[in-house]
Amino acid sequence: MSKIACVITDYFEDVEYTEPAKAFKDASHQVVTIEKEKGKQITGKQGDATIIIDQSIDDVKPSDFDALFIPGGFSPDSLRGDDRFVDFVKSFMDDKKPVLAICHGPQLLLTAKKLEGRIATGFKSIMVDMAYAGATVKDQEVVVSENQLVTSRMPDDIPAFNKEALKLLA
Secondary structure, three states: OOEEEEEOOOOEOHHHHHHHHHHHHHOOOEEEEEEOOOOOEEEOOOOOOEEEOOEEHHHOOHHHOOEEEEOOEOHHHHHOOOHHHHHHHHHHHHOOOOEEEEOOOHHHHHHOOOOOOOEEOOOHHHHHHHHHOOOEEOOOOEEEEOOOEEEEOOHHHHHHHHHHHHHHHO
16 A cells, blocks of 8 residues: 655644544555654644654655655644755655645645645635645635645544545555
């Protein structure tokens, strides 16, 4: 099955990582967490989930993976200040590999300048930014664009997000 890169750091939205990651693993996909430091323990913003990071961004390349998963929370905003993560995300979009972004996850796509001409959704507070970046923004629980990009708005949308993400990964 698919090997999924998950770019993530502290203050991710707990259930936006744990629930999709469980669904992906239950469907026999592999989820590899990527941060600045391999072995680092990170904590979700609700304090409900802790993760030990599998790989450093310096030790992976997009060609190692079949898809990219970007959970929300404050994590994507933190990561988009680091060009290594922005370039990593950009490669998945350029190579037309599946990209799965929920809530604030599209912030990394904004910084990578990869939303222009796409249909997408995200957390309410970033929808205007997404529109300015050239996306057609929909206020709905899940949006699939060009059979590559799956986006959702918030934790309540996770079931729909998981369903569409798993369809794309199949």
